[in-house]
Amino acid sequence: MVSPILELTDINKSFGHVQANKNINLKINKGTIHGIIGENGAGKSTLMSIVFGLYQANSGSIKINGKEINLRSPRDSIINGIGMVHQHFMLVENFTVLENIILGFEGETVFGEKLQKAKEDLEKLCQTYNFNIDLDATISDLSVGFRQRVEILKSLYRGAEILILDEPTGVLTPQEVDELFKILRSLKDEGKTIVLITHKLIEIMDLTSEVSVMRQGEMVGHTKTEDTSKEQLAEMMVGRSVLLRVDKKEIKKGETIFKVNNLSVKDDLDVTRVKDVNLEICSGEILGIAGVTGNGQTELLEALSGIRKVESGSIELFGEKISDQNNFLNPRMLKEKGLAHVPEDRQRMGLISDFKAHENLIFGYHDQEPYSKSAILNNKEITEYSNKVMQEYDVRPNSPNLITSNFSGGNQQKIILSRELNENPKILLVGQPTRGVDIGAIEFIHQRLIDMRDKGAAILLASVELDEILSLSDRIIVMFDGKIVGEKENKNVTDRELGLLMAGVA
Amino acid sequence: MSNIVVDKSKVPWWVSNVIVPLVNLTLALLVSGLFVFIAGENPIEAVKLIIYGSFGYIQGFAYTLYYTTNFIFTGLAFAVAFHCRLFNIGGEGQAYIGGLGVFLVAINLSFLPVPIVWLLAIFGAFLFGAAWAYIPAYLQSKRGSHVVITTIMFNFIASSLMIFLLVDVIRDTNQMAPHTVKLPEEIWLPSFEAFSGILGIKIRYSPLNLTFLLAIASLFFVWFLVWKTKWGYEMRAVGHNTQAAIYAGISPHKNIIIAMCISGGLAGLLGVNEILGVSHKIQAGFPAGYGFTGIAVALMGRNHPIGILPAAFLFGILYQGGSEVTFEMPNITRYMFVAVQGLIILFSGALENLFRPQIESFFVRRLNREVNV
Numbered sequence: 001m002v003s004p005i006l007e008l009t010d011i012n013k014s015f016g017h018v019q020a021n022k023n024i025n026l027k028i029n030k031g032t033i034h035g036i037i038g039e040n041g042a043g044k045s046t047l048m049s050i051v052f053g054l055y056q057a058n059s060g061s062i063k064i065n066g067k068e069i070n071l072r073s074p075r076d077s078i079i080n081g082i083g084m085v086h087q088h089f090m091l092v093e094n095f096t097v098l099e100n101i102i103l104g105f106e107g108e109t110v111f112g113e114k115l116q117k118a119k120e121d122l123e124k125l126c127q128t129y130n131f132n133i134d135l136d137a138t139i140s141d142l143s144v145g146f147r148q149r150v151e152i153l154k155s156l157y158r159g160a161e162i163l164i165l166d167e168p169t170g171v172l173t174p175q176e177v178d179e180l181f182k183i184l185r186s187l188k189d190e191g192k193t194i195v196l197i198t199h200k201l202i203e204i205m206d207l208t209s210e211v212s213v214m215r216q217g218e219m220v221g222h223t224k225t226e227d228t229s230k231e232q233l234a235e236m237m238v239g240r241s242v243l244l245r246v247d248k249k250e251i252k253k254g255e256t257i258f259k260v261n262n263l264s265v266k267d268d269l270d271v272t273r274v275k276d277v278n279l280e281i282c283s284g285e286i287l288g289i290a291g292v293t294g295n296g297q298t299e300l301l302e303a304l305s306g307i308r309k310v311e312s313g314s315i316e317l318f319g320e321k322i323s324d325q326n327n328f329l330n331p332r333m334l335k336e337k338g339l340a341h342v343p344e345d346r347q348r349m350g351l352i353s354d355f356k357a358h359e360n361l362i363f364g365y366h367d368q369e370p371y372s373k374s375a376i377l378n379n380k381e382i383t384e385y386s387n388k389v390m391q392e393y394d395v396r397p398n399s400p401n402l403i404t405s406n407f408s409g410g411n412q413q414k415i416i417l418s419r420e421l422n423e424n425p426k427i428l429l430v431g432q433p434t435r436g437v438d439i440g441a442i443e444f445i446h447q448r449l450i451d452m453r454d455k456g457a458a459i460l461l462a463s464v465e466l467d468e469i470l471s472l473s474d475r476i477i478v479m480f481d482g483k484i485v486g487e488k489e490n491k492n493v494t495d496r497e498l499g500l501l502m503a504g505v506a
Numbered sequence: 507m508s509n510i511v512v513d514k515s516k517v518p519w520w521v522s523n524v525i526v527p528l529v530n531l532t533l534a535l536l537v538s539g540l541f542v543f544i545a546g547e548n549p550i551e552a553v554k555l556i557i558y559g560s561f562g563y564i565q566g567f568a569y570t571l572y573y574t575t576n577f578i579f580t581g582l583a584f585a586v587a588f589h590c591r592l593f594n595i596g597g598e599g600q601a602y603i604g605g606l607g608v609f610l611v612a613i614n615l616s617f618l619p620v621p622i623v624w625l626l627a628i629f630g631a632f633l634f635g636a637a638w639a640y641i642p643a644y645l646q647s648k649r650g651s652h653v654v655i656t657t658i659m660f661n662f663i664a665s666s667l668m669i670f671l672l673v674d675v676i677r678d679t680n681q682m683a684p685h686t687v688k689l690p691e692e693i694w695l696p697s698f699e700a701f702s703g704i705l706g707i708k709i710r711y712s713p714l715n716l717t718f719l720l721a722i723a724s725l726f727f728v729w730f731l732v733w734k735t736k737w738g739y740e741m742r743a744v745g746h747n748t749q750a751a752i753y754a755g756i757s758p759h760k761n762i763i764i765a766m767c768i769s770g771g772l773a774g775l776l777g778v779n780e781i782l783g784v785s786h787k788i789q790a791g792f793p794a795g796y797g798f799t800g801i802a803v804a805l806m807g808r809n810h811p812i813g814i815l816p817a818a819f820l821f822g823i824l825y826q827g828g829s830e831v832t833f834e835m836p837n838i839t840r841y842m843f844v845a846v847q848g849l850i851i852l853f854s855g856a857l858e859n860l861f862r863p864q865i866e867s868f869f870v871r872r873l874n875r876e877v878n879v
Contacts, residue, residue, distance in 0.1 A: 359739070
């Protein structure tokens with residue numbers, strides 16, 4: 001029997017008190033696509049960072065082709081033929097593709113022959129794997145899908161035999177995902193080994209031949225992909241069976257609550273990001289906005305919630321014009337009118353990570369009774385309320401005095417949701433409600449949103465997760481390049497159709 | 507590069523807030539001792555002199571508390587602005603202008619009942635200091651001019667302005683020196699020796715006066731403001747994350763101005779101590795660097811009133827004990843004590859996190875062992 005190309009034995013790693021990896025054993029065979037799946041915080045990325053030499057394990061051994069090796073830095077890993085494509089690309093934006101790839105491996109002080117040689121090698125690589133990249137293009141001109149290819153090319157050029165991809169599809173359109181998968185398959189056919197880290201079951205089923213499941217820092221199972229099913233994997237990930245579809249009642253659509261007329265919005269760099277958008281939301285419905293990140297959803301939500309100035313057009317709430325280019329209501333006034341907003345980026349906007357949990361639970365409502373009275377904060381009321389909602393939303397740990405950055409991403413999101421839903425808003429703007437949140441919490445968050453809808457709230461949901469849009473929305477609009485390029489009732493819509501719209505093709 | 511990762515939630519508060527500052531302080535003092543040794547004096551003797559000078563006799567102790575008073579004001583001033591992530595380097599200038607406020611109120615309203623004059627003079631000090639901080643605050647919030655730069659420049663402007671006033675406008679015309687006339691004696695703040703007279707102890711002159719109690723009250727005021735009111739909450743929110751503050755409907759513009767004005771006002775209160783309490787007139791350059799040292803006090807006190815009190819006291823000891831040392835040890839000049847202050851700032855400010863990870867992880871491990879056993 002041939003020894004596996006990568007073998008991990010009894011890997012342990014802890015950060016302070018948190019044991020991120022417990023006695024991990026893993027064998028990866030040459031020429032396979034091996035999936036590693038688990039919820040956020042299950043320890044997948046930590047494990048792969050150990051393999052890539054970014055972290056050092058507290059104990060355990062790593063063997064490549066049966067030979068034990070010691071990885072002290074990414075450089076050691078690269079020498080041993082391990083390459084990694086991170087979730088966030090490590091590219092210099094204003095360098096060309098070629099410059100990025102040779103960065104750190106230039107080989108000479110003044111560029112000349114070797115650069116030419118590198119270029120020729122890379123062109124060969126591109127041809128072999130059908131990369132279709134212009135090596136002289138500047139990174140900032142490339143789409144996300146192409147940037148990812150540059151990262152893959154970089155690893156291959158550095159001699160990677162094992163390629164680790166950390167959540168590679170999070171930022172891609174369905175079409176780009178297809179392209180990526182094609183490349184990965186051709187890499188496999190050429191004998192490369194691929195490790196795919198993901199929390200998306202569908203990718204595992206599509207692409208991998210073997211899969212390992214992690215839960216809470218432990219490896220809970222290895223199996224051949226053909227011997228398992230999505231449901232089975234999901235159960236292993238979460239440790240119980242999971243409802244993958246959301247049950248919701250028939251829609252009871254009420255009056256129009258929110259109306260947006262010919263809205264245009266600019267971003268901080270004065271680029272128009274929302275172009276002439278019209279939409280209506282009624283009470284009791286969830287309107288989903290599908291689209292690839294960066295197509296104007298962020299700016300749209302910010303304009304609707306009063307954070308960003310309206311360039312032209314107007315916004316009406318309950319038939320009353322609240323914002324146009326001359327006047328706009330600030331977030332506080334909108335709150336008083338019954339608008340709540342769960343922002344896309346919880347770290348940047350939704351909460352203050354250095355504040356204690358109870359301080360974040362009143363954030364934006366801190367000047368209302370009973371939390372404060374004539375400018376003095378009422379600690380007793382705040383603590384009581386915090387205890388109550390943290391229990392209700394199952395925020396773990398249930399300690400209002402803990403600094404918020406010590407909570408996991410999912411629990412931080414619950415803190416924001418509990419705050420914004422607690423006032424029973426009439427209109428709710430939600431951006432990426434489950435980004436970085438594990439499956440158990442996703443289920444809970446989705447249920448809450450459905451409950452709000454059934455109580456008659458109007459909900460605008462922006463998400464890059466098509467599954468989320470499809471399972472929650474009553475109506476779906478697709479944004480591309482700042483414009484609404486399609487609107488569909490959520491009946492018999494397929495993710496293919498939406499994907500084409502999102503890519504601006506249809 | 508340190509690879510120690512400490513789970514912050516497990517670090518007891520007293521390790522981060524007491525042990526770490528103490529270790530930093532000890533290091534600063536050890537290095538200072540080395541300097542004293544190189545200068546040819548005995549460091550142990552120097553320490554003895556500092557302790558004797560600042561605690562050894564009642565007058566010396568009164569001086570220590572007098573310096574402490576000034577450091578509390580300027581330390582709090584820096585801390586309040588810092589909670590809104592503003593580096594108010596302008597305490598010196600705000601204190602200077604605050605002094606003008608005290609004097610103008612006191613000299614013009616001295617006919618009013620004495621306690622009323624005091625209250626109005628305190629108010630004047632606060633208002634003038636706040637007004638001087640308002641301009642950089644406005645420039646920061648509306649025009650984006652960095653407050654570090656503008657407040658430094660405003661120190662120079664304040665200094666020039668005061669020299670101009672002291673020479674050409676409010677100078678005591680019977681004197682050549684650039685200072686004002688003295689305030690009428692009835693409205694001077696009661697000094698420590700006046701109190702000690704009541705208690706039946708006789709001590710010699712010291713500059714300690716009733717302002718010390720105002721400083722203690724200011725500690726409470728700042729604690730209450732920053733942690734117990736919605737204003738403090740909003741200031742901290744803006745300081746930690748401006749984007750999030752805007753999302754929550756909190757105006758960064760308004761809070762930058764409020765934080766800076768309160769900060770400038772607190773610095774201005776130094777004028778109450780110096781003018782209503784001690785010299786009873788404005789002398790050129792009376793803030794004498796307290797505004798700058800206040801930055802170190804705040805950093806050492808971790809911008810919390812509970813930390814600022816001991817930090818201000820420590821600097822009081824260094825000021826008072828230091829002058830005793832320079833008097834007794836000819837090789838040690840007063841610049842040496844500027845260097846000692848510098849070392850304390852270096853170790854507790856710039857190198858604050860030098861040993862933090864090691865110390866914190868040490869205690870986390872220790873405490874866990876106890877729990878496990």
